[in-house]
Amino acid sequence: MSEIVLACRDCGQIHRAGTSLLGRSLMCRRCGAVLWRLTSSGFAVPFVLAVTAPILFVLANTFALFDISLAGDDRSTLILNGAVALSEYGDGISVVGVLVALTSAIIPALSIALIIMTLARLRATARGGAPPGRGLTGIWRLALHLRRWSMLDVYLLGAIVAYTRLGQLGQVEVAAGGYALAALVLAQVLVEQLLGRQQVWNAIGDPAKHSPTAGNPWVLCLECDLVVARMVGDGDRQRCPRCGARLERRRPGSLATTAALTAAGFILYLPANLFPMLTITRFGRAQPYTILGGVHDLATAGLWPLALLVLIASIIVPVLKLGGLTWCLIAIRLRSARALRQRTAVYRFIDFIGRWSYIDVFMISTVTALVQFGTITTVEPGPAVASFAAVVALTIVASGAFDPRLMWDAGSGARQV
Ligand SMILES: [Zn+2]
């Protein structure tokens, strides 16, 4: 029985698994991370779902998400209208407009194209075509990197919050684009669940070919999860034989980058919460709302689940991320061996949850695009939108730059190879 070497991305523990074990899901015995996630066999079903995505994407972007009517006047909005509406305001807010355009339209479109290209190529190989070359490894690497910035799922939740808040102002109806968006998000979630990153990598290149023999030094490729025999003394120039990425024992510059971004996040967290996120002007009376004000508004309208959702996504999660990363950094500094498993679990949660904080930003972009009824009612974004969007972006990049294996290195005293 041939053997595959798996290394944990979160704690650096090495595991040897018989290929028969890959028919199950495997967890790291040291830190509890998922080492190998069992997904559907074959690429046929994910491919069918992936090719429906461009159709749904076009529908979601050409038909209105909602229609709102107020005092006999009607408005409707497309996904991109939110980005355009924000880009018309001052410097910081217009940058948020670019961010919204990237995360809700440009990157999702690119991701869909990259996944279809990957699956089409792998299916051709499975049918006896030529083996995939370096071009495909580049495409799949880019698709994986874009995953956390492709935010239509977060956008959908933001649109649901917007829909509820708009219901307080006028008569709102979900339009064809809204249904297409929901179907698109469903298709994307299914593709993500059915298509394991490691299954794709193993179809690109067999890991058993490169597995190091027991007892020898090894290095984990963070791009494709391949465990490779380490060329001692040549570590800086060694490249992954499967995906071509530069191999590093630990993520370079991890601590300095994470610390700098986390500090910047703390500084921007204050203005994000003190200044208004949006201002609603009704018949000349302006009512500004901070993040907490928006939560309060939803709660007093009896919309408790949504109030709780915004409270968690916009206030609690950013604090948890900044505090959690600080805890991880200080523990490394103190070379602490306490609560390593729990700390690693906190890091995993932080890294997973971060993007969901954009719910409020997408809600504001949608509402701003829709509610422009002259003197009757208008909605304008507030200065906090820019600092809040920056806090979330900084924490996403910070948790991506952090290498949790450094906590285990520091905790065990001796550096693990
Ligand atoms: Zn582990």
Ligand SMILES: [Zn+2]
């Ligand atoms: Zn690699």
